[in-house]
Amino acid sequence: MSTATPSPEQAPAEEQPFDPLDFPQKLRDAQRRAAELYAEIRAAQARLPWSREPHEGWPAVTDRGREREGREPSPGWPAADAAAYDELRAELLEVTAYVQTHAWWTTCRDNGVQGPDLVAARQALKTAKGAVPLAPDDVDTAA
Numbered sequence: 001m002s003t004a005t006p007s008p009e010q011a012p013a014e015e016q017p018f019d020p021l022d023f024p025q026k027l028r029d030a031q032r033r034a035a036e037l038y039a040e041i042r043a044a045q046a047r048l049p050w051s052r053e054p055h056e057g058w059p060a061v062t063d064r065g066r067e068r069e070g071r072e073p074s075p076g077w078p079a080a081d082a083a084a085y086d087e088l089r090a091e092l093l094e095v096t097a098y099v100q101t102h103a104w105w106t107t108c109r110d111n112g113v114q115g116p117d118l119v120a121a122r123q124a125l126k127t128a129k130g131a132v133p134l135a136p137d138d139v140d141t142a143a
Contacts, residue, residue: 018111020121023104023128030099031131037092039133044085049074052082099125 051074060070077085108118125131 020108020113027102028131031125034095041088048077052077
């Protein structure tokens, strides 16, 4: 019988501990797309009138020391803008559903990541490298 020590190439590779923050690329890409869509929606909301439908608005009211701000009349949104907004929102819902139900989260649970640790991993995805449109380094470089 041979009791020779196996060479390093033959030795079993040590398993790396599971890292719940080692997100798959497709998951990071989806989170990035969700952030981009959210930004597009916010930009559309800032540009469009406050009411999607035409609305007459209302006057400011001061009643017994309480004030309620008024709203100017709104012409409503043009049909093309409403359709574009609806498309953005539908895509955002689809992408966020993909992120929330991705198999990575099951893999995390299967590896013992649960409760607050799973929540922390989900939160970390929102700022993970490649999962956000702009990182702090991007801003420094652009400045």
